[in-house]
Amino acid sequence: MSVADLPDLLSLSRRIINGGELTREEARQLFALEGEALYDLFYAAHKVRRHFHGNRVTFCSILPTKFGNCSEDCKFCAQSAHYDTGITPHPMMDGPEVAQACADARARGASAFGIVNSGRGPTKREWPKIMEAVRAMKEVDGICHCATLGTLTEEQARDLKAAGVRRINHNLETSREFYPHIVSTHTWQERVDTVRLAQRVGLETCCGCIFGMGETIDDWVSLAFSLKELNPNVVPLNFLFPIPGTPLEKAPRLRPMEILKIIAVMRLILPRQDLKVAGGREKNLRDLQSWIFYVGATSSLIGNYLATLGRPNEEDLQMIEDLELTWHDDRVGDADPAIAPPPMTTWQLPVLS
Numbered sequence: 490m491s492v493a494d495l496p497d498l499l500s501l502s503r504r505i506i507n508g509g510e511l512t513r514e515e516a517r518q519l520f521a522l523e524g525e526a527l528y529d530l531f532y533a534a535h536k537v538r539r540h541f542h543g544n545r546v547t548f549c550s551i552l553p554t555k556f557g558n559c560s561e562d563c564k565f566c567a568q569s570a571h572y573d574t575g576i577t578p579h580p581m582m583d584g585p586e587v588a589q590a591c592a593d594a595r596a597r598g599a600s601a602f603g604i605v606n607s608g609r610g611p612t613k614r615e616w617p618k619i620m621e622a623v624r625a626m627k628e629v630d631g632i633c634h635c636a637t638l639g640t641l642t643e644e645q646a647r648d649l650k651a652a653g654v655r656r657i658n659h660n661l662e663t664s665r666e667f668y669p670h671i672v673s674t675h676t677w678q679e680r681v682d683t684v685r686l687a688q689r690v691g692l693e694t695c696c697g698c699i700f701g702m703g704e705t706i707d708d709w710v711s712l713a714f715s716l717k718e719l720n721p722n723v724v725p726l727n728f729l730f731p732i733p734g735t736p737l738e739k740a741p742r743l744r745p746m747e748i749l750k751i752i753a754v755m756r757l758i759l760p761r762q763d764l765k766v767a768g769g770r771e772k773n774l775r776d777l778q779s780w781i782f783y784v785g786a787t788s789s790l791i792g793n794y795l796a797t798l799g800r801p802n803e804e805d806l807q808m809i810e811d812l813e814l815t816w817h818d819d820r821v822g823d824a825d826p827a828i829a830p831p832p833m834t835t836w837q838l839p840v841l842s
């Protein structure tokens with residue numbers, strides 16, 4: 490496919506708008522696009538985003554409630570105890586700290602807040618502190634309460650649901666085929682099983698991946714269609730910014746246009762999902778970060794990431810205002826992962842100086 494095939498790209502976006510789907514071969518060709526044709530791809534993805542999501546944009550914020558000392562060996566991660574990354578680990582935070590962080594996130598413009606624990610999954614000993622953190626964030630109204638806790642048992646998933654957690658984040662990280670090159674201490678299937686378990690007990694799911702770890706276009710296609718099959722409510726897209734001390738510290742960085750292309754193709758494959766651009770946005774996209782919304786994203790992280798700093802939230806809110814998009818609160822919505830775009834309520838934009 491080349492720029493001369495623009496009508497094909499437009500008819501492709503029309504097909505998706507009319508309920509059709511991208512094939513794996515089409516996805517492979519689109520992921521391979523380069524040069525001027527990318528602008529046409531962006532336009533096609535924009536049409537699909539506008540149709541399914543309108544002007545809506547949301548932000549979420551995460552808090553590393555338990556940080557570092559992780560038994561797992563994910564090659565991209567600053568928190569793995571297998572690598573010397575110079576981070577300062579800390580044990581599980583107390584409830585008041587979590588409640589304060591959740592209130593701060595709400596005030597900064599996040600419509601969702603997630604506690605994030607390092608580790609393969611919650612131990613019995615950790616569980617009371619986790620429930621304390623859940624109760625603490627539930628003290629803050631008007632925000633979607635989320636949790637990233639690793640592999641869960643059915644009892645834990647049910648406890649979280651009963652305690653008012655609305656959404657579980659658990660990423661696939663990469664394709665089934667490439668996964669053994671990135672993690673050896675747990676399996677890709679374990680990740681899929683946790684997402685399915687969360688869905689079974691009625692939790693919403695946020696399940697995405699990291700690009701830029703050395704995977705191929707075939708891995709991108711495989712990953713994207715695995716996500717399509719899993720049908721999570723939200724798909725966070727992370728773009729590796731290599732962390733010194735990890736085995737991926739010298740991984741070549743994805744180019745900004747390559748990142749935008751990935752977002753655009755993911756939008757065409759997953760037209761109804763909330764596509765959230767998460768880690769690596771500022772550092773990898775630099776001046777092109779506002780393009781994420783044009784090429785298909787509907788959401789982003791606001792504030793800091795787990796192991797790296799984000800930019801001031803005022804800059805993100807100003808970006809949304811300048812793009813004349815609408816900043817929305819996704820509190821309202823059902824937990825049906827069948828993905829009708831949830832009804833959303835418009836937030837009052839704060840006065841920006």
Ligand code: SF4
Pocket residue numbers: 559560561562563566567568569606607608609639
């Ligand atoms: S990604 Fe999660 S499980 Fe893997 S090393 Fe980091 S904290 Fe541990």
